[in-house]
Amino acid sequence: AHIGVGISGQEGMQAVLSSDYSFAQFRFLQRLLLVHGRWSYLRMCKFLRYFFYKNFTFTFVHFWFAFFCGFSAQTVYDEWFITLYNLVYTALPVLGMSLFDQDVNDVWSFQQPQLYVPGQLNLYFSKKAFFKCALHSCYSSMVLFFIPYAAMHDTVRGDGKDVADYQSFALLTQTCLLFAVTIQLCLEMSYWTAVNTFFVLGSLVMYFAVTFTMYSNGMFLMSPSAFPFIGTARNSLNQPNIWLTILLTSILCVLPVVTYRFLFIQLCPTINDKIMFKVRQAKASPAPPPRRTRIRRTSSRRSGYAFSHAQGYGDLVTSGRFLRRPALSRSSGLTNAGRTTTGFSPMGRSAGYSPTGRPQNAKVSDVEVTSLQMYRTITDPSL
């Protein structure tokens, strides 16, 4: 078992104290598993896959650079970028994804319990998924190093001055990396709330803000050895060459992922894909609300005792005849599911029988009908 669940109730709180999750009514278990458990698994797996991807990509680039720097362990990025990468530039977007992500909402999760199966089969994060993630990182890191390498090889700026220096190359590579991992995150996220969008765009803006601040004159004059990259952002990010390289690298990193996913959605869609597609279709043309058919209950909650000074309805109750529902024609489109007392017309022995002398069959038309809420699984033939 993966979690322990306790129900708090009449038997005391011991189960609650020793369990991972606890609630008050047994029926909440359905929601715990099908909605929250499923979402939790989805978020955890997406988070892990993405986190490994972004850090492997970040690190493998150094592996490729090693061949060109004499294997001297020179970092290909600015040291400040290495410090702030996991702290500021990619922390909040990942957090947003792992807090808010959902593939389908809770109503659909209830209606389609088959969505729970991938969790049971451990499909989203397994050795195979990890290996695919590592392979993707390897490819991304190759693109992220070799495209800037080839674009900057023996090149100069538009005014003839240097652009292939170490600092400009570092800035180029780190910007390409950040764009590539951000776009990859955008592909992973399937639930874009305002908070998520703000985190993603805010982190990118933060990157440029921090970079320009650290490469500014003021910071350099405060501490020359800590901020040696002065002027790099201004002098290289105004070159169209650089931006074209960034665009090319980002697109090339993302292209195989999109192709692979689209192919799989077309050729062998998973349960998730099909249901997300249905959700989208349902949103486009909302289905009419389902007709509530009458629920035939086998037990009634109406038995009870009443005391009166007249003879009362005792033999009526024990005869059981009032449980037989008379067939009455109803108006179409009946929307309530509860039993209405207006439908009762006594027949047989109790017909005409009244302890108080009032006429029977008085249709009481203004009785409030209570309807029980019941959940039903709607079986969809097209799925």
Add this chain to the structure above:
Amino acid sequence: MMASSYTAKEEDGHITVSGPGTLRSRKPENTAFKQQRLPAWQPILTAGTVLPAFFIIGLLFIPIGIGLFVTSNNIKEFEIDYTGVDASSPCFNCSQSFSWNSSQPCTCSIPFYLEQPYESNVYVYYGLSNFYQNHRRYVKSRDDSQLNGDPKSLMEPSKECEPYAFHEKKPIAPCGAIANSMFNDTLELFYNDPNGTKVQILLNTTGIAWWTDKHVKFGNPGGNSPNLTAAFQGTTKPINWRRPVFDLDADEGNNGFINEDFIVWMRTAALPTFRKLYRIINKKSGMVPTLPRGNYSLEVVYNYPVRSFEGRKRMILSTISWMGGKNPFLGIAYITVGSVCFFLGVVLLLIHHKCGNRNNNADISN
């Protein structure tokens, strides 16, 4: 009364008692944020989004690639390797001497012919190969405070500069391995007139370094005082230099730490094959090409030994465009990626047509 209404028990068992002494409800707030119902955009990869995206990217990248490739092809570039590896090369004799401080500078002259005239500004570069300016110990070996003109750092260079920080008990200015290995060949260009005279081509020594480098990052100690010899009192020149730092150029604005050749060298290159701007040949007024067709010669004062580490030296003459120097890679890459994208778009469109309806029709196996 047959009516019996029945009250449902409260759905979740929370207790609220109205009146004095109200118990607080333990039910979580029913807000969109806490119940995870925030309004959101839920994109999925449908054919309606992916296929147009592929086609648009393809159609966008191919013209960009063609533009880049054509621009790169229109840049004129000429390169001479003057290391002197071959015995037949004019600089072969000069390359044999490996020492840094031979008293007699060695000169060699290489003739070359320019097929096409070069218009507009022509940039003269020196290029080095197999020179790892990106080695970690090399990159660290500098003192940016000293180069900025800080008087304390001038006398006490940082430990990163070791072992090029002190020489004969005096601090080295500028310290470090990067400064010590500064490129010190002198290149001059001569044009052989059709009627036989050799004309020296005017080479501009300023305007080759980044503005931020020259005016913010590098500064002479003692501010802008003209007497640099006094400002550098008590320091010694780097071991492999022939002249001290305050003697690099007669021009005051180009002397000391703010010498532009020095600044260009201190901007370490990212890759082992690189080029650095050496001089600029300004364009001539009128319709005269800056460098007409004809015979030229390159006069080298060969000071910089590279053969010990299998390095190569070259001189490059190049025109410039908005995308920089001659580099066809970006153009070719854009054309390739654009075509691949377009081709993938077509393939995916076919696949979508043939078997793209599985989302709608397939049954889910329970």
